[in-house]
Amino acid sequence: MAQIRDVSKRAGVSPATVSRAFSDPGKLSKDTLKRVLKAAEELNYKPNSMAQLFRIKRTNAVLVMVPDVANVLFARILSGIERIATEKDYFLLVSDTKDDPEVERAGLEMVETRRADGVIQLGERGLGDLIADPAPGQIPFVQAVETRSAHAYPIVQINNFAAAESMASYLLSLGHRKIGVLAGLQDRYVTSERLRGFRSALDSFGIGFDENLVEYGAYSMAGGAQAALRLLSRNRSLTALFTMSDEMAIGAIRTAQDLGMQLPHDLSVTGFDNIEFGKYCTPPLTTVMQPAERIGEVAMTLMGNLLRGEITGDAEQTLGTELVIRASVRRLT
Amino acid sequence: MAQIRDVSKRAGVSPATVSRAFSDPGKLSKDTLKRVLKAAEELNYKPNSMAQLFRIKRTNAVLVMVPDVANVLFARILSGIERIATEKDYFLLVSDTKDDPEVERAGLEMVETRRADGVIQLGERGLGDLIADPAPGQIPFVQAVETRSAHAYPIVQINNFAAAESMASYLLSLGHRKIGVLAGLQDRYVTSERLRGFRSALDSFGIGFDENLVEYGAYSMAGGAQAALRLLSRNRSLTALFTMSDEMAIGAIRTAQDLGMQLPHDLSVTGFDNIEFGKYCTPPLTTVMQPAERIGEVAMTLMGNLLRGEITGDAEQTLGTELVIRASVRRLT
DNA sequence: GCTTGCAATGAAACCGTTTGTATTGAAATA
DNA sequence: TATTTCAATACAAACGGTTTCATTGCAAGC
Incomplete structure (x- = not known):
């Protein structure tokens, strides 16, 4: 493989000149520049x-830590990150952290x-949860999920509380009163926030919260299916299921249908995330739109700013969500 | 940040010794080793x-080129690649090539x-399709999809022809005769192979192939939904839809149901890939299991072997598929 | 006791760029 | 004409490790 020395010799210049031909062409005379580029071309110099990186002490690479790459939501966030990374000439290292x-x-x-150069964390653990005393600015870190832990670094998130509250209010406004909750993993902050939003809506409608109607499970179709089975076998009088992810909702729908229920007639189901499958499943899923790609884009943009030293400390971007009304919820008459 | 010089000074040894303490501890005396490690620890030397990489001329990183990271199938292959990469201490660079x-x-x-160090290509283009004269071994390259192009590098694939043929035979054996085909993108090799498999099954049953019952579309839910609409509006007498991906199948199911069809009574639908959603959708999807994670694992394993110089040239691994029978197909009486 | 062999360590070259500083020559100025 | 200035280029020193080869000291063998 040709290296800078070879090119410089062929062009009859010094290595420094070759280097500058690429990094700062304006500094060279028209003539030398042409000679150098020609030589580089001929030798197929790369x-x-x-x-380079060793010398300039940067990698132009960002690590993305994904709890589960095969999860559609994360995959979409990753896709958003990718778009901006490419745009800004960063490379992406991806780690599936499980x-x-x-x-x-x-x-x-x-x-x-x-x-x-930096890390984008898609999981819930913050910098402080991972290392003892994170020296500020030592590790450029951006987190792309709402987190409980205090942070001195940028975060991009949605308002889980408000989103859940508005979805619950929607159900209540349609007349639902016995609403089961398929919650995600109990130790997750987003779970507690969404639950809080749900309860807040109940409060507004003057309805008591029944602990017994909550069932926790993994944020997956299997998790939703199992949780739904537990909940529905315990309580057949529910008119609606408030679910904390689309995947869980889809699992729950399967369970309900397997139990012989007619959806949405016998049971209304709502999701959270707005993954594409929700639009195509039967019945199409009413859900909360979470701007996944956008979250990724913003996260990577923040990372870029962080690395360029344009921002420091705890920027906090909260992105909007939207109710997506489809056919999985019916009005109770 | 502490560097090797600092550690060596503190431990009272030369940098070479510090280097060896990490790369080849057996070479050092018990005593020096302890001193060096202690010094490194105290200085928090990383x-x-x-x-390192500059010196040893390897990156321990592999680039994965994914046509679409947000696609579940690719995401699962990526997940398999990740598992082995981590195991073998390789880092993963991910590029969404669109x-x-x-x-x-x-x-x-x-x-x-x-x-x-190398590239794993999840897309259909081979090395020869991308550069003029790929010097053998110059670019360690592994492709994780069946491809039309001649290759002098390892490939891991499934037998699309055989898989499609067996699925089509299954439909035929249940009595279906008017079978529509929702094909993927027409220029894709896998599309043509699956179509060839489908036709071969028809042949075995002595049934003619009707070009008119084939509709092409993108390998996505939207693509499937649109193609299904075109096909079904043209021909209402179909009893089954042979679909070239689960996503397309799910899109098609939506379309059929929106057209008022009862599934699988009015129409049987088959998929291809066996993504998780197929298990939960309504009706649960009969499909061809494609071992996505395994494909990724094998691809990364091959890459590792390639980089270690243990294999060269055109290894070709064909992984098995399986029919997954669920409720989206009914026996025609 | 002297040589030999070997384990443990150090000195220094090297990896391929970038970049600060020195040098050159020609144009501009006095 | 002598001096200054400036653009264009070369020289050489980093960057922070790894690795080759030489050196040292000690135990074993004669």
Whole structure:
């Protein structure tokens, strides 16, 4: 493989000149520039990035820590991140953390060992949850999910409380009173926030909250299906199911139908996220739109700013959500 | 940030010894080793990977080119790749190519500029489709999809022809005779292979192939929904729809139901891929299981072997598929 | 006791760029 | 004409590790 030395020799200039021909062409005379580029072309010269990066002390790479790459929502966020990263000439390193703090810590180490310039965390653990005393600015870190932990770094999130509240209000406004809740994992902050939103809506309508109508489960179709089975076998008089993710909702719908229920007649179901499948499933799912791609885009934009030193500390971007009304909920007469 | 010099000073040894303490601890005396590690610990020394990689001329990173990261099937393959990559201590660079050859070429350049050691291509374009004369071994390349192009590099694939043929035979064996085909993008090799399999099954049953019952579309729910609409409005007497992806099938189911059809009574639908949603949709989808995670695992394993020089040339791994029978197909009486 | 062999360590070259500083030559100025 | 200025380029020193080769000291063998 040709290197800068070879090009410089062929063009009859010094390596420095070749280097500048690429990084700062304006500095060279028209003539030398042409000669250098020609020589580079002829030798098919490609600069060795490792040597470059080593020298300039940046990697132009950002690590994205994804709890589960195969999850559609994360995949969409990742897609948004990718778009902006490409635009800004950053490379993306992707790590599927399985939500394992050890793996996440290993991820942070990648910026300490200078393999990546920064880390975008799609999981719930914040910087402070992973290392003891995060020296501010030491590890450029952006989190793309609402988190409980105090943070001194940028975050992009949605208002889970408000979104859940408005969805619950919608159900209540249609006359539903016995509403089961298919909650996600109990230890997750988003779960508690969405539950809080749900309860707040009940409050507004002057309806008591029944702990017994809540069932927790994994944020997945299987989790939703199982939780729904537990809840529905316990309580057949529910008219609606407030579900904390579309995947759970889809699992719940399957369960309900397997139990012989007619949807939405016998049971209304709502989701959360607005994944594409919700639009096509039967019945099409009423849900909360979460701007996944946008979340990714904003996260990567923040990361770029952070790396360029344009922002510091705890920027906090809250993106809007929207109710998406489809056929899985019926008005109670 | 502490560097090797600092550690060596504190431990009273040379940098070489510190380096060896990590790369080849057995070479050091018990005593020095302890001293060095202690010093490293105290200074919180993390070797600068860029310096290391620059010196050893490897990146331990592999680029994965994904046509669409938000697509569940690719996401699952990626997940499989990730598992093995982590296991073998490789990092993953991910590029969402949007199936754009220019982006793919840029990807290949990453190994020429030594940003990545090799490339795993999830798209259909082979090495020869991207660059003129791929010098053998120059760019470690593994492709994870059946491809038309001649290849001098490892490929992991499924037998699309056989899988499609067996699915079509299944439909035929249940008595279906008027079977519509929702094909994917017409220029894709997998499309033509699956279509060939379908026709082969027809042949075996002595049934003629009707070009008119084929409708092409994007490999997506929207694509399936649209293609189904075109096909069904043209021909209401179909008893089954042979679909080339689960996403298309799900789109088609939506369309059929919107047209007032009762599934599977009025129309049987089959998919291809076995994505998780197929299990939960209504009716649950009969499909061809494609071992997505496994494909990823094998691809990454091959890449590892390739990089270690253990294999060369055109390894070709064909993974098995399986019919997954669910409720979206009924026996014609 | 002297040589030999080997384990442990150090010195220094090297990896391929970038970049600060020095040098050159020609144009502009006095 | 002598001096200054400036653009264009070269020189050489980094960058932070790894690795080759040389050196040292000690135990084993004669």
